[in-house]
Amino acid sequence: MRKLLYLLLFLILAGCSQTMGMQNGSSDQMDNGGGQEDAQPETAESQETDEPLETSSSPVIEDPKYNVIPEKITIESIGVESAVVPVGLLENGEMAVPEDFKKTGWFDLGTNPGNRGSSVIAGHVDDPTGEGVFYNLKDLKPGDEIQVSGEGETLTFEVVDSQVFPQDEAPIDDIFGYTSRRMLNLITCIGDYDVENGGRTERLVVFTELVEE
Amino acid sequence: MNWKRVLVAAPLSATLIFSAGAGAVSAESMEHEPTVETAAVDLRVDLGHLLSEHAFLAIETMRNGADGSEDFDASVAALNSNTEDLTAAISSVYGEEAGQSFNEMWSNHIGYFVDYVNATAEGDEEAKQMALDELSQYKEDFAQFLETATGERLEAGSLAESLQMHVDQLIGAFDSYVAGDYETAYQHEREAINHMHMVAKGLSSAIVDQMPEQFNNTMAVTPAGDLRANLGHLLSEHAGLAVIAMQNGIDGAEHFDASTMVLSENTGDLSAAIGSVYGEEAAQSFENMWSEHIGYFVDYVNATAEENEEAKQEALDNLSTYKEDFSAFIETATGGNVPAEDLANGLQMHVEQLIGAFDNYAQGNYEEAYNQAREAYGHMYDAATLLSSGIVMQNPDMFASDMPSGMPQTGLGTPADDNNMAWAWILGASVFGLAGFAAIRKFKPAENQK
Incomplete structure (x- = not known):
């Protein structure tokens, strides 16, 4: 069936290119190309007399590309619907986070969600007034879905694992580094509040993987 | 996975610089100068070299086979010596025995491609299908081999998919060539080469993750x-x-x-x-x-x-x-x-x-x-x-x-009803805001953008 489609596509393309050739050739004589559309089926037909080949050519096979610059993240199972803003590094080398506690931050020095590798989105667990955007991230279970969209395109990811790490012992390479899988890793804080350092002592990482169509 | 890895060098140098105490610190001074020659990148590049050369030589050999050209035997010999080099690379990481298993599987899969070429020459559809079936079985076996070798860092399922792509690209290049659609045949070839570099990227990352010490804790990507x-x-x-x-x-x-x-x-x-x-x-x-x-x-x-x-x-x-x-x-x-x-x-x-x-x-x-x-x-x-x-x-x-050298600060807060901590909030938030303002942007390869 695919071969047939491809052959058909080829015929149409061949027809088009010939029609274009005619357009160019006849443009001197005609101000309005009124008769051009008629020419197309005719030239396509003439191609059909080509003898069939024993072995047929096949379309070039490329790695599928899924890739958005994230603008919105939706996690229905925990009621998250939030804007995503790009963030980079702080001067101390830590991943930055959005100032707005209701927004999430995409680490834009890493890869885009959908690409092979680890894309990372972080969000606050809470703020002085109450729950932050990722307050319920801990409730996510394997199989739960995450939607990330940007520029009119939406990608779906599925939770594959959740891990808690002491803040200073998180495996940065595994969370941010390259893998041939198309990962989106979500980060928030968890654990006790550390008065001295002004933050929580642990980090929750939810590993999610692209659901390919 | 190895969750225990800790980056020692960067935080250490950062501490030294901060203790010197004078004003702003540039991010670069806290890190090692970037270099293209690390043990992990060497592995990635070596694998990319040999795997892509395999695809290149396999496609040329299959064309020579279809044409019955005089240099067919020489191209087969080149393909085989590439297999020997690949075997040496695998052995250097996983030992002789694994290298031998690899060699056997790899050589077999080349044989199935040759079967496909011969079947095409003879116009024998049944034999062509048999070769494809053999390749399909090989794909499963080889994916399992790699999943085991990499300690499940690479999943057999997605590996099999990737190997199928390699098979489809080589068969596609060959079929298009035989059909006289040379442009498509050569496009297949470029994609097949490209694909092998992607495989090398993923495989080297998995190997380095599996045995970080052997690669001086460097990263392939x-x-x-x-x-x-x-x-x-x-x-x-x-x-x-x-x-x-x-x-x-x-x-x-x-x-x-x-x-x-x-x-x-x-x-x-x-x-x-x-x-x-x-x-x-x-x-x-x-x-x-x-x-x-x-x-x-x-x-x-x-x-x-x-x-x-x-x-x-x-x-x-x-x-x-x-x-x-x-x-x-x-x-x-x-x-x-x-x-x-x-x-x-x-x-x-x-x-x-x-x-x-x-x-x-x-x-x-x-x-x-x-x-x-x-x-x-x-x-x-x-x-x-x-x-x-x-x-x-x-x-x-x-x-x-x-x-990053550290995880993000995603919870500045105490519970909102804890008034005693309110001062820490304000202080923390303002420090945080300043730091955020000064966040450093760095080079981001264009290919990462859409």
């Missing part, structure tokens, strides 16, 4: 490593496609035009890689010079066909002049970080290898022709190291590590 791998990919592809285009030229083969077309596409990609660092104008200059040297090779082929010794010498002289001009151009572009003399020596080898591969082919010394072709393909990885190393030394900020 870094901005500097990406540059070296990308240049190695495109330069070796250039060498491979140039060898084939020259062969096609002297044979007066029907698919000559298609082979020169992909060679030009490769030039476009190389120029874009240069442009991503040095800008549009430099890319254009590079493209002009690079195309010029391809033209001299074509002159040499034509002169050989016409048995015109004078014209052959003229082509060689032009290549010699080009070598000097191009090296000077690159030395200037890289601010002296790629010494013209080193590059000129490298280019001289490139010219000798391509001319050597071609002369031997034209004279019917096919074995030597393929030896030199393999040399030419491999040599480009040295050229890529030289070039990428100079470019990264010149632009350390652009190729600085894009990994």
